[in-house]
Amino acid sequence: MAALRRRLFLTALTLTQAVVIPSALATDDWILLLQNKQCPECRLSDADLVHADLRDADLSGAKLQRANLSKARLDGADLSNADLSFTSLHGASLRGSNLTGAKLYGTDLRDCDLTGALLDTNALEEAHWRGAKGITTQSQSHAALHNAGVSAAKAERWTQAEDLFGKAIIKQPETAESWVARAIAREKLGKRKLAIQDFSYASQLFEKQGSIVPAKQLQAAAISLQEKTVTNETGNGVGSTLLGGLISTSQALLPIAMKLFMPTLGL
Incomplete structure (x- = not known):
C-alpha cells in the first residue's frame, strides 16, 4: 500500500509541477521534500526541481550541488549551510529566504529575487548575480x-x-x-x-x-x-x-x- 501511495504521489506530482523525476533521485528524501517541505540535510545533488514550489521549505544543510532550481519558488525557505555549488537558481524567487552559511560557489543567481534574503557578508563573491533583485552591498565586496x-x-x-x-x-x-x-x-x-x-x-x-x-x-x-x-x-x-x-x-x-x-x- 505504501508503495502504491508513493507511485500515485509521483504521478500526480509530474502532472501538476514542471519537475523531472529521474529514477535515481526518486528517494525518500526527495519525496519528503516535495510532500512535506521538511528535508534538512537532504542529498539532492543534480536534482531537477524547475518551477518547484518550495516556499518555507526546510533545506538547511542540504546537498544541492548542480541541482536545477530555476524559476523555483523558495520564498521563506531555510537554505542555511546548504551546498549550492554550481546550482542553478536562475529566475528563482528567494524573498525572505535564509542563505546564511550557504556555499554559493559558481551558483547561478541571475534574475532571481533576493529581497529580504539573509546572506553572509560578501556571500556573492563567487556567484553569478547579474539582474538579481534585492541585493544589498553587505553581500558584495x-x-x-x-x-x-x-x-x-x-x-x-x-x-x-x-x-x-x-x-x-x-x-x-x-x-x-x-x-x-x-x-x-x-x-x-x-x-x-x-x-x-x-x-x-x-x-x-x-x-x-x-x-x-x-x-x-x-x-x-x-x-x-x-x-x-x-x-x-x-x-x-x-x-x-x-x-x-x-x-x-x-x-x-x-x-x-x-x-x-x-x-x-x-x-
Missing part, C-alpha cells in the same frame, strides 16, 4: 562591485556601471579609482556636473595619498569639463586624451582586484 561595474562599462551599459560604481563607493569611499570610474560613467550618460564632482573628489583622495600626478590630472579633467559646461560644448565623454597618463579611461576602468576569483563577475 568593494572589489566585486567595482569589477562588475568595469564589465558593465566595457559593454557600454553605462547606467548599470554608474550604479555599481556608486555601490562600490558606499562600500569603500576612500578608493579613488571607483570615483574616477563613476565619473567616466556619468560623463558618458551626460551627467557632466556630477562627473565633475566625482573627478574633483577623486583628485582630493589621490592628493591625500601622496599621488600628486594623478591628482593634478584629475583636477585638470574637472576644470576642462567645467569649461565645456560653461560654453555649452558637447562631447563624446571624457576619453583617454582628456585624462592622459596613468588616469586614462581604459586604465581607470581596469579591475582593481585581478587576482580575486569571481566567475564572470556575475555578469
